[in-house]
Amino acid sequence: xxxxxxxxxxxxxxxxxxxxxxxxxxxxxxxxxxxxxxxxxxxxxxxxxxxxxxxxxxxxxxxxxxxxxxxxxxxxxxxxxxxxxxxxxxxxxxxxxxxxxxxxxxxxxxxxxxxxxxxxxxxxxxxxxxxxxxxxxxxxxxxxxxxxxxxxxxxxxxxxxxxxxxxxxxxxxxxxxxxxxxxxxxxxxxxxxxxxxxxxxxxxxxxxxxxxxxxxxxxxxxxxxxxxxxxxxxxxxxxxxxxxxxxxxxxxxxxxxxxxxxxxxxxxxxxxxxxxxxxxxxxxxxxxxxxxxxxxxxxxxxxxxxxxxxxxxxxxxxxxxxxxxxxxxxxxxx
Ligand code: UD1
Numbered sequence: 001x002x003x004x005x006x007x008x009x010x011x012x013x014x015x016x017x018x019x020x021x022x023x024x025x026x027x028x029x030x031x032x033x034x035x036x037x038x039x040x041x042x043x044x045x046x047x048x049x050x051x052x053x054x055x056x057x058x059x060x061x062x063x064x065x066x067x068x069x070x071x072x073x074x075x076x077x078x079x080x081x082x083x084x085x086x087x088x089x090x091x092x093x094x095x096x097x098x099x100x101x102x103x104x105x106x107x108x109x110x111x112x113x114x115x116x117x118x119x120x121x122x123x124x125x126x127x128x129x130x131x132x133x134x135x136x137x138x139x140x141x142x143x144x145x146x147x148x149x150x151x152x153x154x155x156x157x158x159x160x161x162x163x164x165x166x167x168x169x170x171x172x173x174x175x176x177x178x179x180x181x182x183x184x185x186x187x188x189x190x191x192x193x194x195x196x197x198x199x200x201x202x203x204x205x206x207x208x209x210x211x212x213x214x215x216x217x218x219x220x221x222x223x224x225x226x227x228x229x230x231x232x233x234x235x236x237x238x239x240x241x242x243x244x245x246x247x248x249x250x251x252x253x254x255x256x257x258x259x260x261x262x263x264x265x266x267x268x269x270x271x272x273x274x275x276x277x278x279x280x281x282x283x284x285x286x287x288x289x290x291x292x293x294x295x296x297x298x299x300x301x302x303x304x305x306x307x308x309x310x311x312x313x314x315x316x317x318x319x320x321x322x323x324x325x326x327x328x329x330x331x332x333x334x
Contacts, residue, residue, distance in 0.1 A: 001027040002249060005071055005118075007060050007109065008032055010041040012189040013178055016238035016287035019187070022049045024242045029073055034060040037190055038275065044186035053153045060105035078120035078248060080241055081109060081175030084154065088128075088295060089107035089196060092152035102154035106161060110168065114240045122241055123162055125174045127230070127263070128152040132297040132304065136267070137230075139303040140174075141221045148295045149216035166226075170256065171244040176230035176302050178237045181329030188329030189234075189295060198273065199231075199323075205332035206283050213285060215270050222231030222299055226270035226289075230263035230301035233317035233325070237262055243313035263302025264315040271321070278324040 008014040009030030021028040046051045060063035061081045084102040091098040130143025131139045147153045162170040179199040181188030195201040204210045218225040240262045310312045
């Protein structure tokens with residue numbers, strides 16, 4: 001069984017990917033400092049995997065942790081690097097926190113990989129690198145735009161650093177908007193404090209834990225005036241990592257740095273999501289339309305053709321499944 005180090009493996013996308021890796025016959029090794037998740041995620045993973053996951057509590061910026069891991073697990077065949085902060089607003093207020101964790105952490109990890117001769121990496125990037133695109137859908141050839149926040153800069157810098165390091169084989173996955181939860185309700189998203197992302201706020205609000213949702217802007221140049229995003233089920237996203245890893249470890253890469261958009265290829269407006277939520281769950285969300293949120297792009301969705309033709313991966317789950325699973329998780333969790 002191949003050892004795959006999963007940094008941030010107890011986070012939202014990381015934990016779902018750990019399950020997909022296990023199901024695909026890989027041996028995931030989790031490194032997480034618990035800064036944005038909870039230790040109970042291990043219990044959910046144990047139920048889903050039928051065994052205790054291999055877990056190291058530690059920080060990506062701690063160079064010694066990698067030697068400690070390898071001394072206990074044996075060689076690492078690849079790293080999937082999720083461990084990063086992702087709150088756009090916070091990154092504006094505390095940029096150094098983001099540069100230290102997301103950029104310095106990546107460099108510390110890469111230095112350890114070089115030292116330990118680990119040559120394969122799957123990197124979590126984001127559609128945020130496209131900024132406000134001139135045309136949609138965006139393909140991997142669409143030029144990136146200056147980032148609107150330090151968070152976005154850290155993703156662009158991460159891509160640049162990985163591209164410059166030609167000794168490393170990198171699969172760079174640009175995620176669109178991951179939502180939903182494992183259909184079992186055993187793992188899901190655990191936002192700390194008031195969620196700023198749409199779906200965790202929506203489910204907490206419908207559960208009565210938050211005031212009604214504010215739709216950020218109803219006067220955008222879109223059919224219903226609200227922003228459009230490409231929402232993707234987190235389990236589909238997790239499966240994309242397995243497809244990517246299969247290509248990496250099967251030595252099928254054509255270039256040391258390959259980029260893939262990971263989305264469904266369709267966009268939904270905020271109002272479509274709210275109506276879809278009611279149709280999927282029978283629960284009617286309360287909301288009001290408020291002013292635009294600074295930094296939001298109007299519309300972005302993926303051309304996911306490259307992932308389909310090259311990785312043989314495409315999203316399978318519908319918006320209705322995403323919303324049903326997000327609500328199921330919220331109910332079980334609260
Ligand atoms: C944001 C980041 C993205 C990051 C992702 C995950 C930006 C520009 N992008 O995506 O880089 O990878 O979070 O952290 O910040 N909305 C409401 N009301 C709410 C919350 C959201 O109307 O209470 C709307 C937003 O205006 C947006 C849509 O819902 O149109 C999705 O928002 P959100 O879930 O925060 O994701 P993004 O902003 O697309």
